[in-house]
Amino acid sequence: MMKIRKNILWTPxxxxxxxxxxTNGLFCQExxxxxxxxxxxxxxxxxxxxxxxxxxPNLEKITGKMRGPFYVPKGTQLLSLNKPVSSSDMxxxxxxxxxxxxxxxxxxxxxxxxxxxxxxxxxxxxxxSYHIHAILIWHYHSQARVxxxxxxxxxxxxxxxxxxxxxxxxDHDNSSGLGIGRDKEYIETNEGKLIDTRGVKARYVRMYSxxxxxxxxxxxxxxxxxxxxxx
Amino acid sequence: MNKKAFAVLxxxxxxxxxxxxxxxxxxxxxxHDEANQAVKFGNLLEKGEYKYDRFDHHGPSLxxxxxxxxxxxxxxDFSNLTEGVLRFVPSLFGVGLILFLLLLKDSLSLKSILFSxxxxxxxxxxxxxxxxxxxxxxxxxxxxxFLASFWLILRTQKSSWHITAGLCAGFMFATxxxxxxxxxxxxxxxxxxxxxxxSETPPRHPLKNLISPRFFYLLxxxxxxxxxxxxxxxxxxxxxxxxxxxxxxxxKRAGGAGAHSHPWVxxxxxxxxxxxxxxxxxxxxxxxxxxxxxxxxxxTKKPTxxxxxxxxxxxxxxxxxxxxxFSLIPYKTPWNIxxxxxxxxxxxxxxxTFILGLFQKLWLKTAVLALILITTFHLAWQSWRxxxxxxxxxxxxxxxxxxxxxxxxxxQRINDIAKVHPDHKNMLIKVIxxxxxxxxxxxxxREFERVGYWTETxxxxxxxGTPVIISSKEQTEQLYPLxxxxxxxxxxxxxxxxxxxxxxxxxxxxxxxxKRS
Numbered sequence: 226m227m228k229i230r231k232n233i234l235w236t237p238x239x240x241x242x243x244x245x246x247x248t249n250g251l252f253c254q255e256x257x258x259x260x261x262x263x264x265x266x267x268x269x270x271x272x273x274x275x276x277x278x279x280x281x282p283n284l285e286k287i288t289g290k291m292r293g294p295f296y297v298p299k300g301t302q303l304l305s306l307n308k309p310v311s312s313s314d315m316x317x318x319x320x321x322x323x324x325x326x327x328x329x330x331x332x333x334x335x336x337x338x339x340x341x342x343x344x345x346x347x348x349x350x351x352x353x354s355y356h357i358h359a360i361l362i363w364h365y366h367s368q369a370r371v372x373x374x375x376x377x378x379x380x381x382x383x384x385x386x387x388x389x390x391x392x393x394x395x396d397h398d399n400s401s402g403l404g405i406g407r408d409k410e411y412i413e414t415n416e417g418k419l420i421d422t423r424g425v426k427a428r429y430v431r432m433y434s435x436x437x438x439x440x441x442x443x444x445x446x447x448x449x450x451x452x453x454x455x456x
Numbered sequence: 457m458n459k460k461a462f463a464v465l466x467x468x469x470x471x472x473x474x475x476x477x478x479x480x481x482x483x484x485x486x487x488h489d490e491a492n493q494a495v496k497f498g499n500l501l502e503k504g505e506y507k508y509d510r511f512d513h514h515g516p517s518l519x520x521x522x523x524x525x526x527x528x529x530x531x532x533d534f535s536n537l538t539e540g541v542l543r544f545v546p547s548l549f550g551v552g553l554i555l556f557l558l559l560l561k562d563s564l565s566l567k568s569i570l571f572s573x574x575x576x577x578x579x580x581x582x583x584x585x586x587x588x589x590x591x592x593x594x595x596x597x598x599x600x601x602f603l604a605s606f607w608l609i610l611r612t613q614k615s616s617w618h619i620t621a622g623l624c625a626g627f628m629f630a631t632x633x634x635x636x637x638x639x640x641x642x643x644x645x646x647x648x649x650x651x652x653x654x655s656e657t658p659p660r661h662p663l664k665n666l667i668s669p670r671f672f673y674l675l676x677x678x679x680x681x682x683x684x685x686x687x688x689x690x691x692x693x694x695x696x697x698x699x700x701x702x703x704x705x706x707x708k709r710a711g712g713a714g715a716h717s718h719p720w721v722x723x724x725x726x727x728x729x730x731x732x733x734x735x736x737x738x739x740x741x742x743x744x745x746x747x748x749x750x751x752x753x754x755x756t757k758k759p760t761x762x763x764x765x766x767x768x769x770x771x772x773x774x775x776x777x778x779x780x781x782f783s784l785i786p787y788k789t790p791w792n793i794x795x796x797x798x799x800x801x802x803x804x805x806x807x808x809t810f811i812l813g814l815f816q817k818l819w820l821k822t823a824v825l826a827l828i829l830i831t832t833f834h835l836a837w838q839s840w841r842x843x844x845x846x847x848x849x850x851x852x853x854x855x856x857x858x859x860x861x862x863x864x865x866x867x868q869r870i871n872d873i874a875k876v877h878p879d880h881k882n883m884l885i886k887v888i889x890x891x892x893x894x895x896x897x898x899x900x901x902r903e904f905e906r907v908g909y910w911t912e913t914x915x916x917x918x919x920x921g922t923p924v925i926i927s928s929k930e931q932t933e934q935l936y937p938l939x940x941x942x943x944x945x946x947x948x949x950x951x952x953x954x955x956x957x958x959x960x961x962x963x964x965x966x967x968x969x970x971k972r973s
Contacts, residue, residue: 267908270898271891272496274512275789276488276857276951277715369929369955371947397944398969405969410947412929412955438862438949440849 292416297358298424298453304351305430305450312347314340318442322347330447332367332415342441344374344401347448348431354381355452356424360392362432363417363446370413372443374401374435377420379427392422401435417447426455462566466558466573473554473577476839477547477586481540484847485859488951490589491896494542497522498534498902506688508695510702514591516685516695517630521545521594535903539589546593550586551577553597557802559604562611563767564802565809568750572805575743578836579801581727583843584854585791591631592791596798598627599638603774603798606642607767615670622674626681633702637781638795645773653766710787718788723779726790726853727797735851738838742831747775747800750807768806775799790854850952859896862949866958867900869946870924873960874904876967877923882906888913888935889928893950897926913938925959932957 310322320338325347329336340347357379364372374396380389394406411418430450434443486494497519500506506519522545529544530536554576557569564572576582585592602624608617628635646666686695730738754768778796782788808828815821846852848861870885877883885907887897894909901907910916913934919925920940927935932945935957939945943959950956960968 267906268910270495270887270894270909271911272492272509272512273891273895274489275716276892276895276954369953370949371955397946398972409945412947438947438955439860439952440862 292419295359295419295421297451298356300453301358301451302453303449304355304357304452305349305448308352309350310347311350312340313345314443325349325445325448328447330363330415330417332363332365332446337365337444337446340443340445342436342443344433344435345443346431346433347445348383348385348429349448349450350383351428351430351450351452354426354428354455355450356426356455357392357422357430357450357452358424359449359451360420360422360430360432361417361447361449361451362420363415363448364413364434364437365444365446366413366415366417368413368439370437370439371410372413372434372437373410374403374406374433375408375410375418376401376403376406376433378403378431378433379422379425380429380431381427383429385429385431390425390427392425393420396435401433403433417449424452457566457570459566462570465570469570469573469577470551470554472574472836473551476578476583476836476843477550478544480844481543481547481587482538483844484539484587485861485863486539486896486899487588487590487858488892488895490539490542491899493518493589494537494896494899495902497526497542498537501526501532501537502534507692508686508688508698510698511705514632514634515630515699516688517627518545518589518591518594520685520689537902542589543587546589547586549597550582550593553593553600553798556597556600556604559608560767560802563607563764564806567812568805568809570805571746571808572802574832575746575801575804575835576798578832578839579740579743579797580738580835580839580842581740581790581793581797581854582801583839585794587843588791590791592794595628595631595635595638596794598624598631599635599795599798602628603642603771607770609670609674610666613668613670615673618670618673619677622677622679623681625674626678626685629678629699630681630685633699634706636703638778641774641778641781641796644777645770648773649766649770653769710785712786716789717786720783722788723783723793723796726793730853732851732853735846735849736841738842738853740835740838742835743797743800743804746804746807746811748803748807749810750803750805751775753806753810754803768803771799771802775803790856857951860949860951863896863956866926866948866956869948869958869960870901870904870926873924873964873968876971877964879906883923884908885924885926886910886916886919886922887926888916888931889926889956890930893928893954893956921961923961923964927957927959929955929957935959 305326306328308326310325312322315322318339318341320335322338324336324338326349360377362375362377364370375393376391376396377393378385378389378391380387382388391404393408394404395408395410396403396406399405430448432445432448436442437444492513496506496513500519500523506516508516522542525545526537526541529541530538554573557564557573560569582596602621605617605620605624608614609621625639628638682699683696684690686699687693688695727740727744729741750768751772754765754772756765775796778799782792782796811828812821812824815824842852842854846855848858849855850858874880874883881903882905885901885904887894887907887909888911890911898907898909913927913931919935919938920942925935925943939959943961944965945957945959947955947957
């Protein structure tokens with residue numbers, strides 16, 4: 226009899242426990258469902274008609290503000306003008322290698338050299354060693370493009386085997402095999418890409434790229450190397 | 457020409473057409489418009505939902521006619537669908553329309569039919585848009601069917617041609633509402649035919665032949681197609697009214713074309729001579745000039761030659777009227793060339809027959825034929841170039857706001873990152889772009905469960921912690937401060953001059969690099 230009474234006493238406790246556990250479980254489940262529901266509320270894409278077909282050259286500045294002043298030591302001069310240029314692709318598809326240092330920076334056809342697909346480089350021989358303070362590169366600025374794996378190296382060795390210094394590298398996944406770079410990708414503009422080389426001493430400058438966002442080719446409108454004589 | 461030789465040559469032409477249209481259908485990245493159509497079709501495939509949208513994307517036929525092919529080739533699952541399966545549909549219609557030429561054997565010589573078929577099979581434009589998942593090639597197919605059966609009504613008055621013409625007319629409208637321009641051109645052509653070709657050549661009384669009690673068969677068949685397709689098989693009756701309301705919308709768009717406004721010579725220039733900067737030169741002048749010669753031939757009415765000059769006149773007037781209308785409408789896109797170019801392709805076949813008929817001496821005839829075949833080969837070579845080399849290159853005149861091949865590298869990157877994310881394809885992706893820069897992402901991300909699309913960075917909410925963010929150039933500038941140096945950013949080309957950025961959380965990026973090394 227006592228046992229039955231004890232059981233009767235325990236019954237509401239059991240029911241309450243089961244209820245609380247059940248509700249708790251239910252609430253937990255509801256919470257999960259709510260989370261799922263939230264994710265399903267991600268906005269869907271909007272259906273729209275044909276986008277604009279852009280085929281006209283865009284010589285305007287594409288993004289951001291104008292570049293601010295860049296300070297260099299007094300006496301810094303343009304070293305690369307009309308200096309000899311060599312390349313991994315000595316038979317360019319369009320243009321001549323001389324265009325790289327001819328001082329012409331127009332974005333129109335006839336002012337750029339087009340190198341073959343894949344990883345390619347151009348190399349400038351400054352004639353003698355200089356303290357290089359800045360390198361300015363225009364790949365192709367008549368279109369909003371980004372060139373892949375832009376790597377700039379300088380050296381005293383024309384074969385870039387010894388004494389090589391990397392002054393710019395945005396190959397962040399090392400897809401070109403020249404080492405992982407930490408520099409950012411950038412959109413080509415008529416201002417060119419300015420690289421601060423902090424007075425590094427070298428005679429040869431080599432610039433790599435591996436295609437761009439429009440096609441697999443590599444282009445150069447102009448490269449300018451600024452520096453001072455080594456005393 | 458004997459019938460056996462004709463059958464063999466026609467068969468070879470069909471094989472050429474199949475080769476050009478079915479090879480490497482997945483080569484070209486999906487165009488913005490193709491992706492729109494594909495995602496809309498995905499809704500129909502998976503959920504059975506389709507509602508006609510009077511503002512965009514044209515008629516329902518493309519989606520419904522894709523269904524059986526998708527069921528057979530890829531099943532019911534949208535994620536299993538491929539570019540190849542989708543493009544297989546217009547490709548097949550692109551080949552099928554050549555068969556309609558056989559219906560014209562009483563109005564055209566076998567030689568003319570063969571040359572027209574050859575031109576259609578290799579024309580760069582016809583091949584390019586046969587490999588494109590939009591409505592154009594379906595419209596071309598039904599237009600050709602309508603042209604042939606309509607002409608047979610005028611000649612034979614058989615009920616079966618009334619029904620065929622009616623079905624084709626119904627499907628033309630169910631494919632593109634703008635087919636009313638084509639109907640108008642056919643009507644104008646019939647009126648001019650009545651006025652200029654009175655009674656010497658059959659059909660002697662075209663309008664009388666047309667307006668008979670059997671004309672209701674044509675109307676009935678067209679009505680049935682319209683009713684079934686625009687009502688989404690009676691599930692969305694509003695579509696019926698909307699199909700007519702769309703006229704106002706398309707009329708307004710045609711006039712104030714905005715981004716797609718081009719001068720009246722746009723199409724003619726594209727056909728005749730189309731160089732682009734440093735790219736190769738493109739021309740389908742062979743077809744245009746031959747069509748012109750074929751039209752002159754039609755008006756000479758030589759009784760000794762088998763061609764029906766009324767039919768050539770009918771096609772000529774149709775081509776001329778539709779060419780003028782499409783050229784005068786400011787809104788122009790390369791695929792809108794097809795309705796009138798079809799007429800040119802038929803006339804070009806007649807033109808070649810006429811040229812060959814001018815020369816009596818065998819050696820001279822052979823020399824001219826050799827010259828024609830060389831220029832035809834050049835056309836085929838251009839077709840190969842347009843479809844297998846410059847398939848997404850802006851230097852190709854038929855490439856219009858096409859997705860860059862570099863975009864596929866972005867898709868590859870997203871897939872690579874998903875592989876190292878614990879949730880894999882359930883990884884959260886936030887896309888922040890203008891709708892015009894959103895596509896074809898929804899198609900390529902169709903296997904991902906959690907993708908959100910916003911147009912403004914400020915509307916996205918929490919940015920921090922999101923595994924992958926994709927943004928347009930404009931939104932990237934607003935996004936950079938919010939990324940707090942926690943992301944690696946890369947650029948990819950979406951289209952000519954249009955870039956997208958991907959921002960990958962550094963922990964995922966490092967995991968990706970580790971896994972790769």
